[in-house]
Amino acid sequence: MINQLSWKVGGQQGEGIESTGEIFSIALNRLGYYLYGYRHFSSRIKGGHTNNKIRVSTTEVRSISDDLDILVAFDQETIDVNYKELHENGVIIADAKFDPKKPEDTQAAMYAVPFTEMATELGTSLMKNMVAIGATSAVLDLDIQVFEEVVQEIFGRKGQQVVDKNMEAIKAGYEYTKEQLGGAETMQLEKADGQKRMFMIGNDAIALGAVAAGCRFMAAYPITPASEIMEYLIKKLPALGGTVIQTEDEIAAVTMTIGANYGGVRAITASAGPGLSLKMEAIGLSGITETPLVIVDTQRGGPSTGLPTKQEQSDLMAMIYGTHGEIPKIVFAPSTVQEAFYDAAEAFNLAEEYQCPVIMLTDLQLSLGKQTVEPLEFDKVEIRRGKLATEALPEIDNKGYFKRYEVTEDGVSPRVIPGMKNGIHHVTGVEHDETGKPSESAANRIAQMDKRMRKISNLKFNTPIHKNAPHEEADLLIVGFNSTRGAIEEAMGRLAKDGLKVNHAHVRLVHPFPADEMMQLVQSAKKVAVIENNATGQLANIMKMNVGSHEKIHKILKYDGNPFLPQEVHTKCKELF
Numbered sequence: 415m416i417n418q419l420s421w422k423v424g425g426q427q428g429e430g431i432e433s434t435g436e437i438f439s440i441a442l443n444r445l446g447y448y449l450y451g452y453r454h455f456s457s458r459i460k461g462g463h464t465n466n467k468i469r470v471s472t473t474e475v476r477s478i479s480d481d482l483d484i485l486v487a488f489d490q491e492t493i494d495v496n497y498k499e500l501h502e503n504g505v506i507i508a509d510a511k512f513d514p515k516k517p518e519d520t521q522a523a524m525y526a527v528p529f530t531e532m533a534t535e536l537g538t539s540l541m542k543n544m545v546a547i548g549a550t551s552a553v554l555d556l557d558i559q560v561f562e563e564v565v566q567e568i569f570g571r572k573g574q575q576v577v578d579k580n581m582e583a584i585k586a587g588y589e590y591t592k593e594q595l596g597g598a599e600t601m602q603l604e605k606a607d608g609q610k611r612m613f614m615i616g617n618d619a620i621a622l623g624a625v626a627a628g629c630r631f632m633a634a635y636p637i638t639p640a641s642e643i644m645e646y647l648i649k650k651l652p653a654l655g656g657t658v659i660q661t662e663d664e665i666a667a668v669t670m671t672i673g674a675n676y677g678g679v680r681a682i683t684a685s686a687g688p689g690l691s692l693k694m695e696a697i698g699l700s701g702i703t704e705t706p707l708v709i710v711d712t713q714r715g716g717p718s719t720g721l722p723t724k725q726e727q728s729d730l731m732a733m734i735y736g737t738h739g740e741i742p743k744i745v746f747a748p749s750t751v752q753e754a755f756y757d758a759a760e761a762f763n764l765a766e767e768y769q770c771p772v773i774m775l776t777d778l779q780l781s782l783g784k785q786t787v788e789p790l791e792f793d794k795v796e797i798r799r800g801k802l803a804t805e806a807l808p809e810i811d812n813k814g815y816f817k818r819y820e821v822t823e824d825g826v827s828p829r830v831i832p833g834m835k836n837g838i839h840h841v842t843g844v845e846h847d848e849t850g851k852p853s854e855s856a857a858n859r860i861a862q863m864d865k866r867m868r869k870i871s872n873l874k875f876n877t878p879i880h881k882n883a884p885h886e887e888a889d890l891l892i893v894g895f896n897s898t899r900g901a902i903e904e905a906m907g908r909l910a911k912d913g914l915k916v917n918h919a920h921v922r923l924v925h926p927f928p929a930d931e932m933m934q935l936v937q938s939a940k941k942v943a944v945i946e947n948n949a950t951g952q953l954a955n956i957m958k959m960n961v962g963s964h965e966k967i968h969k970i971l972k973y974d975g976n977p978f979l980p981q982e983v984h985t986k987c988k989e990l991f
Contacts, residue, residue, distance in 0.1 A: 417472045417604045419554070420479040423546065424465030424496055425488025427456050434486070434543035435466035437568065438550065441561045442470050443613040443786060446606030450475045450900070451784040452977065457638070457723045463491050472604050476750060476785070476900025480981040483601060484553060485522075486546050488529070490514060497522065505601070507549045507591065509542065525549070525594045532586050541583040548587025555600040558584050612787040616754045616780040619787070620710055621646035623758025624682050626795045629708075630656035631681040633670035635663055635689060638722050639778045640712040643684040664692035668709070672696060675706045676841070678802070678831035680762050684710035687729050688719065694736045697771050699843050701741025704819065704827065704866065706765035706772075710758075713777040713896075715975050724975030725778045727896055728948040730956065733773050734925045742825075742869045744768065745925040747775040749880060749899040751785045753922070759795045760876070767800035768869045769826055775924060777947065779897035779977045802829045807836040815839055815849035821861050825868030870926050878923035879931050882906070883938075888917040890987060891939035893932075895921040895953055897977060898945045904980035909987055916987075921953065929960040942967045943987050949973040 423434045432453065439449050450469045456462030469479045482499035485492070487508040497506065497520050504522035508514035509529040516524040527549045529542035544565075551558050561584055569576045621643045624632075630651060634644040648658045661667040667683045674681035685693065690711050700707035713729045715721025733745045744764050748754040757774060765772040807830065810816055818839035820827045827848075830837035840850030845862060847853040882903070883891075890909065894902050899920050909916045919935050921928075936942055936957070944954035944967060951969035958964050970986045972978055 415602050415604050416483075418475075418479075419470040419484070419601065419603055420467065420482045421470065421484045421486070421550065422465055422467040422482055422496060422499070423486040423488075424463065424492030427458065427462050427464040428460035429488055430540065430543040431464050431466055431488070434546055435468055437543075437561060437564050438547055439468050439470075439784065440613060441564045442606075443611065444563070445560060446608040446611075447471065447603070448474050448611075448786040449613060449784070450478060450786070452478045452779060453782060454976075455723050457721070463495060465492065465496060470603065472606055474786070477904055477980055478977065480979045484550060486550060487514065488542070488546075493517065505553055507546065507553065509546075523598070525591060527587060527591055527594065529587070532590065533583055536583050536586065537579055541580055544580045544583035545587035548584035548589075549591040551584070552588045552591035552595060553600055555602050558588050610789075612789065613784060614751060614787055615642060615782050615784050616748075616751050616776055617642035617712070617782065618646050619751045619755040620684075620758040620774070620776070620781075621650070622790075623755040623795075624708075624762070625650055625654065626755075626792055627680065627759035627762040628797050629680045629682050629762060630654060631671070631674040631679050632658045632683065633661050633667040633674070633681070634658070634683050634685065635661050635667050637686045637689050639714055639781045640684040640686050640689075640710060642782070643710060664689040665696060668693040668696040668707070669699070671709075672700050672703075672705050672707055675765070676703075676832065682708045682710065682762075684712065686712050686714050686722070687716045687732070690729065690732065690736070694738075697743075698737040698739055698741060700771045701737065701743065701866070702739075702843055702845070703841055704769040704829075706762075706769055708761045708765050708772050708774070710774045710776065712781040713775065721975045723778070725897075725977045726947050726973060726975065727777050727898075728950075728952065728973070729775065730924065730948070730952040733775055734956075740863070740867070742768065742770045742866050743925060744770060744772045744870060744873065744875075745775055746772075746875065746923050747895045747921065748780070749896055749920050749922065751780070751787050752790070754780065755790055756794065763796060763798040764875070766802060767798060767826070768873070769800065769829060770866075770869060775896065777896045783897065800829070801826055802831070803834065803837070807834055810836050815851070817848040818850050819846060819848050819862065819865075821848060821865045825865045825871070827865070873923075873926055875923045878921075878928035879935075880920040880922055881918070881935070883917035883919070883935060885915040885917055886938060887915070888939040889915045889941065890990065891917045891919060891935055891942045892945060892983070892987060893919045893921065893942060893953065893957065894945040895924065898947070898983075901978040901980045901983050902945055905983035905987060908980070908984045912988060914991070924956070927956060927960045932957065933961045936961050936963050936966060939966070941990050943970050943990060944968070945970050945978060945983055947972050947977070
C-alpha cells in the first residue's frame with residue numbers, strides 16, 4: 415500500500431491529454447484524496463509535446479513530486495522526454511500503436527496496451543484516453559466504477575449510449591492490462607478519508623473571489639495564462655447582472671476597467687507580462703486620478719512573447735516600478751489556490767480604501783495548476799468601500815466644485831459617484847488641485863504628491879508574510895513567493911532531517927515591502943536562501959534594498975520554464991553549508 419502516487423500522462427497536444435488527466439483526477443478527488451496537478455504544454459493550439467503530472471496523496475500536497483510512479487504515454491516522445499523521472503519500481507503504460515521502445519537505462523516496467531485500436535473497435539479512436547484510464551486503474555487495482563459519475567457528468571448531454579461506450583473503453587483497458595500484469599504487484603493507494611473538497615485552478619479561485627467581492631464588470635484581452643479568469647466570469651457575471659467585455663487590446667481593457675470603477679462598479683482586468691506592459695500608462699492614470707483599479711498579472715516566461723506557456727516569476731520589478739512617475743501602488747502575491755480566492759476578494763477592498771491600483775501577482779504554476787481546496791468560507795469575505803459617499807452630499811461653497819482630491823491626514827480623499835448632487839469635480843491625468851482642476855503650482859504639486867504617497871504608508875494587509883519559523887535562531891531562512899511555497903515546505907522537512915534549523919518566510923505583500931517583519935527573520939538566521947523562478951533574483955534584490963544583510967542573502971534561481979521541485983530546493987540549500 416502507498417499513501418502517495420505520482421502519475422503523468424503525455425502525448426501530442428490536441429489528442430486528449432488534458433481530458434485524461436481531468437477525468438482521472440476528478441474521480442480521485444471525489445474519493446477524498448488530495449491532489450496537485452501541473453500541465454506542461456506547448457504554445458500552439460495543436461501539436462507539440464504536452465503532459466499532465468498529477469500527485470495524489472492521503473495528506474495535503476502543494477507541489478509536484480520529484481519522481482514518477484506511472485507514466486502513460488500516447489507516443490514515443492513522451493517516454494523519451496519523461497522516463498528519467500520514473501523510480502526503479504515505476505511503470506510505463508504505452509499505446510501499442512507506436513511500437514513503444516523502453517530506454518535501456520531504466521528499471522521501470524513497461525506494458526504496451528492498444529489504446530487506439532481498442533477505442534476504434536468500440537466506435538472512435540477519441541476514446542483512447544478512456545482506455546488509458548482503465549489501464550491505470552488496473553495498475554492501481556482501482557475499482558473502475560469510481561469513474562462512472564464523472565463520465566456521466568462529462569458525456570451525459572451526448573446521450574446514455576456515449577456514456578456507456580466510454581465506460582466500456584475504461585473496462586476494456588482495465589481488463590487488458592490486468593491480463594498483462596499477470597501476478598505482478600499493483601500500486602494500491604491507501605484509502606482516502608472520503609471528505610468532499612473542491613478541486614480547482616488558481617484562475618478559477620481568483621474569478622470566484624471577484625464574484626464574492628461584488629465585482630460585476632471585467633474587461634480583458636485573451637492571453638495565456640490569464641484567460642481562464644475571463645472565461646469563468648463570462649459564464650457567471652451575466653446571471654448576476656454583470657458584464658464581461660473581450661476588448662480589442664490591453665489598453666482598452668484597462669481603461670474600461672478604470673472607467674467602470676470611476677462609475678462606482680467594482681471591476682477587474684487580468685493579463686500576463688506582455689499585456690501588463692501595455693497597461694502601464696493607464697495604471698499611472700489610475701494612480702493620479704486616484705481611481706480604484708484591480709489587476710491580475712499571471713506571470714509567465716518572458717521577455718516579449720518568451721515562453722508563454724511556461725513557469726516564470728520575472729514581473730516583480732515591473733509591477734512595482736513599471737509606471738513612469740511615482741504613484742501609490744499595492745502589489746501582493748498569493749501562494750495557494752485558497753489564498754488566491756480570499757486575496758482576490760480583498761483586492762477590491764484595498765483598491766477602494768486606498769484609491770489606487772492593486773496588482774495581484776500570480777504565476778503560471780499557481781494560475782493553471784489544479785489543487786485540492788478545502789471548502790471556502792464565503793462569510794469571511796468582507797465588502798469595504800472606503801471613503802465612497804453613499805449618502806447625500808452637503809452643499810458646497812460658491813465655487814461649485816467638490817474637493818475630490820482634498821488633502822487629508824491619511825492621504826485618502828472623499829470619493830463620489832458621477833452624477834451625485836454637489837459632487838461635481840474635474841478628473842484629469844495632469845496634476846490638479848483639490849477639485850481636480852489642472853494646476854502646475856509648485857506648492858500644489860508637493861501637497862498632492864505627498865497626499866497620494868501617504869496613503870500606503872500605513873497599509874493594513876492581512877498576513878504580509880506567511881511565516882513558518884519554529885526556531886528563534888535558525889541556520890537557514892528560506893524565502894519565496896507565489897507557487898514555490900509547496901516545494902519549499904517539503905524541502906524544509908528534508909533539511910531538518912539533515913540536522914539543520916530552518917525557518918520559512920513566504921512573501922505575500924510585495925509592495926509596500928514588509929521590511930520590519932522580514933528584518934526580524936533575516937537577523938535571526940545565519941544564512942538566507944531566496945527561491946525564485948527568474949534569472950536575476952528580483953525578490954532577493956528587493957530584500958537587499960529593504961532589509962540589507964547582503965552578505966547573508968543567497969539567490970537560488972531557476973528560469974528554464976519549469977517549476978521548482980522539492981529535491982532541487984533541498985539540494986541547493988544544502989550546498990550553502
